[in-house]
Amino acid sequence: MPKVGIVMGSDSDLKVMGKAADMLEKLGIDYEMTIISAHRMPDTFFNWAKAAEGKGIKVIIAGAGMAAHLPGMCAALFPMPVVGVPMSGKNLEGMDALYSIVQMPPGIPVATVAIDGGMNAAILAAKILATSDETILEKLKDYSAKMQATVQEKAAKLEKIGYKAYLENC
Numbered sequence: 001m002p003k004v005g006i007v008m009g010s011d012s013d014l015k016v017m018g019k020a021a022d023m024l025e026k027l028g029i030d031y032e033m034t035i036i037s038a039h040r041m042p043d044t045f046f047n048w049a050k051a052a053e054g055k056g057i058k059v060i061i062a063g064a065g066m067a068a069h070l071p072g073m074c075a076a077l078f079p080m081p082v083v084g085v086p087m088s089g090k091n092l093e094g095m096d097a098l099y100s101i102v103q104m105p106p107g108i109p110v111a112t113v114a115i116d117g118g119m120n121a122a123i124l125a126a127k128i129l130a131t132s133d134e135t136i137l138e139k140l141k142d143y144s145a146k147m148q149a150t151v152q153e154k155a156a157k158l159e160k161i162g163y164k165a166y167l168e169n170c
């Protein structure tokens with residue numbers, strides 16, 4: 001049963017949203033992933049968002065670019081958290097989508113991550129699920145510990161060989 005629904009407005013969003021899927025897989029979280037444009041196929045979108053709760057989905061990650069209404073409309077229809085991912089897109093470098101997704105009216109929040117922040121969207125979704133799932137919580141703690149160790153290794157290497165040699169080896 002999918003715990004997370006990943007939805008995006010176009011296949012042009014797939015490179016970014018694929019990073020969300022990769023991270024959910026790394027954390028062992030079941031998900032379903034689809035492309036539905038709120039603008040180009042509104043009826044299909046409505047049916048998908050209304051059916052999500054019944055499929056066991058607890059968090060939706062919605063990515064969209066340009067006049068990005070998909071995450072906000074998910075939040076209007078789905079009663080649990082929605083994480084929005086603004087796409088950098090073609091013309092306004094994602095500022096259009098960022099403003100569109102983050103500026104929700106009172107009562108309909110979307111937890112908006114950075115432009116093209118697919119990976120962080122998955123981590124945030126996992127953290128939401130971890131409030132009631134010990135297995136996911138332990139996986140997140142393990143992920144954080146590994147991240148910390150990686151940075152510590154880099155610091156130790158820099159201190160050992162100096163910044164010039166470090167840059168040459170990058």
Ligand code: RP5
Pocket residue numbers: 008009010011012013037063064065066087089
């Ligand atoms: C949005 O329009 C999509 O999320 C996508 O980011 C953007 C452009 O879509 P395409 O023209 O690439 O299909 O709805």
